[in-house]
Amino acid sequence: MTLEVQFETMLIMTVMGIWLGAAMDTYHRFLGSPRRFKWTHLINDLFFWCAQGLFLFYVLLNVNEGEMRFYVLLALLFGYATYRALLQTVYRSILESLIRFTVAFYRFTVRLIVVLVITPVKWLLQVVLALCMIILSTIWRIVYFLLKVIIAPFRWGLEKAGVRFTFLLKWKKNLYTFSEKIRDLFSKLLNWFTKRKR
Missing domain, CATH: 1.10.287 (Helix Hairpins)
Structure with a gap:
């Protein structure tokens, strides 16, 4: 693996860490965190993490033919930490704005049809x-x-x-x-x- 490919892999894995943090916030925003154990929530979590794992492996496969190195995990953790420290508040605000806009647009469309x-x-x-x-x-x-x-x-x-x-x-x-x-x-x-x- 060349140095250029390694650098590209680290950069993309950092972005994937940011993506993972945003996906988790989006998932918890729509499904929430139950106060007690529920089988449905466990199944949803299983599907969510399987989908994220497959997507991560697909991206890694296109970048460096699926080679997993220690620095890949470090880049992924660094991206996730960057999201939690710098981007989480902004993303949640944007997400809430999009949800409010979608709900308002839906209600307006229903009233218009009525x-x-x-x-x-x-x-x-x-x-x-x-x-x-x-x-x-x-x-x-x-x-x-x-x-x-x-x-x-x-x-x-x-x-x-x-x-x-x-x-x-x-x-x-x-x-x-x-x-x-x-x-x-x-x-x-x-x-x-x-x-x-x-």
């Missing part, structure tokens, strides 16, 4: 349901009036003849019940969309 998409769709559905209720109610009143006009002479004649037209009365009652169920269904749908909007 205002521009969900609210207009709900309003349109409310209008459609209201129009359907008005149309059905109007049609029902017209049909009901026509049926009364058509049936009235027959009913009057049968009543004069002493015959009770019971099946027409039953049909009229069933038709009225069916129309009330349809009206209740549309009322429930309209109330549901109104509550969802609130």
Whole structure:
């Protein structure tokens, strides 16, 4: 191994030590440190350190074909110590700023979608349901009036003849019940969309 390769290896391992410190802070920021033992946290730690070890070996493999020397560990420790002493506070501040920005951007995006998409769709559905209720109610009143006009002479004649037209009365009652169920269904749908909007 040439002197140039050794110097490049030490420099890159120092950077990797800084990277390791930043990765640990990021990991603990999102997952935290449990107050008591948890198997899930142990598994997460195992995956984290395996991923960091594989990444470190991959970088070392590209630098000096994977040769592990004592000065490599010293450079790695030096980078980690440099991060803890000089860069940790700055990195944590930047990380918190990025998290706040991401959360704010997510909330803004959700509100924008609600205002521009969900609210207009709900309003349109409310209008459609209201129009359907008005149309059905109007049609029902017209049909009901026509049926009364058509049936009235027959009913009057049968009543004069002493015959009770019971099946027409039953049909009229069933038709009225069916129309009330349809009206209740549309009322429930309209109330549901109104509550969802609130």
